Amino acid sequence: MCGIVGYVGKREAAPILIDGLYELEYRGYDSVGIAVSNGKELKIIKKTGRVKEIEAARSERGNIGIGHTRWATHGDVTVENAHPHTYKNIALVHNGIVENARALKEELVSNGEIFYSDTDSEVIAHLIADGYRGDLLDAVIGACGKLIGSYALAVYCSDEPDALICARMRSPLIVGNAKDGLVVASDLSAVAEEGATLYSLDDGEFARLEGDEVTVCNAGKNAVVKEAMQFDLEEGKTKLDGYRHFMRKEIDEIPEILHHSMFNFEKNSCYSDFYRVLCQTEYIQIVACGTAYHSGLCAKVAIEKLCRVRVEVVVASEYRYSNPIVPKGTLLIAISQSGETADTLAAVRLAKRKGAYVAAVVNVKYSSLTRLADAVLYTHAGKEVAVAATKSFNAQLAVLYSIVGTLAAIEKKRAPTLRGLAQKTAKTISVSEEVRGWTPYFVGAKSAYFIGRGADMCAALEGSLKLKEISYLPSEGYAAGELKHGTLALIEPGTPVVAIITRRNTAEKTMNAVHEAYSRGARIFLVTSFAEYCEMDEVCASVLIPRCLPEFSPILSVVPLQMLAYYVALARGNDPDKPRNLAKSVTVE
Numbered sequence: 325m326c327g328i329v330g331y332v333g334k335r336e337a338a339p340i341l342i343d344g345l346y347e348l349e350y351r352g353y354d355s356v357g358i359a360v361s362n363g364k365e366l367k368i369i370k371k372t373g374r375v376k377e378i379e380a381a382r383s384e385r386g387n388i389g390i391g392h393t394r395w396a397t398h399g400d401v402t403v404e405n406a407h408p409h410t411y412k413n414i415a416l417v418h419n420g421i422v423e424n425a426r427a428l429k430e431e432l433v434s435n436g437e438i439f440y441s442d443t444d445s446e447v448i449a450h451l452i453a454d455g456y457r458g459d460l461l462d463a464v465i466g467a468c469g470k471l472i473g474s475y476a477l478a479v480y481c482s483d484e485p486d487a488l489i490c491a492r493m494r495s496p497l498i499v500g501n502a503k504d505g506l507v508v509a510s511d512l513s514a515v516a517e518e519g520a521t522l523y524s525l526d527d528g529e530f531a532r533l534e535g536d537e538v539t540v541c542n543a544g545k546n547a548v549v550k551e552a553m554q555f556d557l558e559e560g561k562t563k564l565d566g567y568r569h570f571m572r573k574e575i576d577e578i579p580e581i582l583h584h585s586m587f588n589f590e591k592n593s594c595y596s597d598f599y600r601v602l603c604q605t606e607y608i609q610i611v612a613c614g615t616a617y618h619s620g621l622c623a624k625v626a627i628e629k630l631c632r633v634r635v636e637v638v639v640a641s642e643y644r645y646s647n648p649i650v651p652k653g654t655l656l657i658a659i660s661q662s663g664e665t666a667d668t669l670a671a672v673r674l675a676k677r678k679g680a681y682v683a684a685v686v687n688v689k690y691s692s693l694t695r696l697a698d699a700v701l702y703t704h705a706g707k708e709v710a711v712a713a714t715k716s717f718n719a720q721l722a723v724l725y726s727i728v729g730t731l732a733a734i735e736k737k738r739a740p741t742l743r744g745l746a747q748k749t750a751k752t753i754s755v756s757e758e759v760r761g762w763t764p765y766f767v768g769a770k771s772a773y774f775i776g777r778g779a780d781m782c783a784a785l786e787g788s789l790k791l792k793e794i795s796y797l798p799s800e801g802y803a804a805g806e807l808k809h810g811t812l813a814l815i816e817p818g819t820p821v822v823a824i825i826t827r828r829n830t831a832e833k834t835m836n837a838v839h840e841a842y843s844r845g846a847r848i849f850l851v852t853s854f855a856e857y858c859e860m861d862e863v864c865a866s867v868l869i870p871r872c873l874p875e876f877s878p879i880l881s882v883v884p885l886q887m888l889a890y891y892v893a894l895a896r897g898n899d900p901d902k903p904r905n906l907a908k909s910v911t912v913e
């Protein structure tokens with residue numbers, strides 16, 4: 325959700341900014357801009373659309389600059405609303421949301437100040453310029469003191485043309501020394517390079533990038549000593565390696581990732597502390613959003629069935645406003661790929677205040693969630709570039725199912741085995757190519773439905789979300805038994821219905837719903853581990869996936885659904901990696 329990059333040093337800034345912005349494009353891609361200064365003149369180039377729109381700006385000369393990819397929150401997608409925003413001697417790029425922007429703007433307008441955009445970010449430029457008394461750091465600290473909300477800022481001032489000032493509050497920001505210069509970015513991948521020493525700012529911290537030194541301080545201007553980040557250059561790489569899209573590549577990465585996620589589970593540094601809590605817990609709450617919420621639902625099915633421990637799964641944005649009951653001894657599991665989802669972080673802060681022990685199932689190292697949580701269980705999915713989550717979902721399941729295995733042993737239940745899941749996923753990926761043949765039935769459909777029971781229902785929810793977000797085809801995921809309670813009214817001749825059937829003792833029940841839909845003209849597609857259902861007359865097409873413990877089956881059954889979404893999106897002419905209106909990592913409420 326928006327990306328920031330900045331550079332000051334000996335090299336030409338523009339190519340560094342533009343290359344960094346390509347790395348950040350998955351975070352936001354409705355408009356883009358850079359500001360580059362040669363010490364005398366500040367050149368600003370802004371365009372709507374993607375980073376390639378400003379390719380020509382590569383030739384701009386200057387050793388200091390800031391850049392931004394935008395995902396609109398305040399104001400339409402226009403050049404005026406694109407960053408950098410300027411006022412008087414100030415230019416800045418901003419991620420996050422200023423919640424009191426309207427009130428601040430009204431005051432500034434009543435003082436005669438003129439605004440050129442509808443953004444909250446422009447308000448910050450005004451506050452800094454108005455407060456500037458010869459020290460940019462002071463002006464930024466003063467302005468931030470007036471802001472309510474979240475921000476990551478990189479600020480340039482034409483009166484101090486050799487420095488950038490950066491600030492962070494609830495929106496990630498990394499600063500550090502790179503080759504021949506100093507860098508700032510909202511995401512490691514934009515600035516990570518051989519030999520770089522990078523630091524992740526904490527909330528309320530400010531950094532000055534000048535000369536060959538990065539200095540970090542708090543709002544009282546007390547110096548803060550930072551620990552350098554450990555990063556793996558390979559992990560941050562975003563190469564298509566011959567694939568057309570990251571989404572398809574990321575699906576192919578799943579088997580190896582599952583192996584890593586499971587293998588490293590007990591190697592997480594907090595594992596023994598987490599294990600101690602797990603031994604005592606009688607009640608688990610899970611908070612997450614979107615796809616991560618669905619992995620939470622999958623975990624609930626498996627934990628309750630196999631460990632007989634009560635689990636409640638709550639959408640994070642609801643949790644935070646529900647005055648949740650958090651009994652003593654509650655283990656709260658927060659699931660997040662990015663570790664920066666604002667709603668999830670807010671839910672975690674609330675749960676902590678109420679006394680819960682928080683374990684994070686998270687993919688991104690140094691993310692905000694990793695700092696808030698009492699225990700961090702990494703998913704080892706590597707960088708996920710496609711906006712639609714695929715491999716991170718499976719990796720979350722690998723970690724959550726590892727928790728299930730541990731908890732089952734603690735509860736003296738038969739410990740379920742995860743062995744073979746990675747190999748079975750590889751097999752599932754190869755058979756899932758068959759869904760390409762399903763696309764003609766979905767491309768022109770008005771809507772589609774996904775049904776299942778238990779764990780299959782969780783996979784249905786995720787399959788439906790994937791389809792709608794990248795193909796823009798309205799779709800619903802349902803408990804198979806619920807279809808007849810209302811949604812059946814929407815089934816018309818030709819409506820695609822995908823049934824997921826991996827559990828023997830509810831298979832016939834799901835098939836009842838299939839028959840009901842089929843009798844109303846639905847076209848039936850199956851994802852199942854039982855060959856006999858594939859042969860049935862009602863079934864238009866099917867994918868036969870390997871069998872595994874039914875409670876763990878979403879890790880396999882979701883794969884053909886991810887592939888279906890991908891191929892339908894392609895057939896409908898969409899870019900599966902960058903769906904409209906969406907962005908990776910939703911850092912605003």
Ligand code: F6R
Pocket residue numbers: 613614615616617659660661662663664665668711712713714789790793909910
């Ligand atoms: C869907 C998708 C989103 C995210 C959700 C939470 O494909 O990616 O629904 O799952 O925004 O994001 P994280 O996991 O980063 O907290």
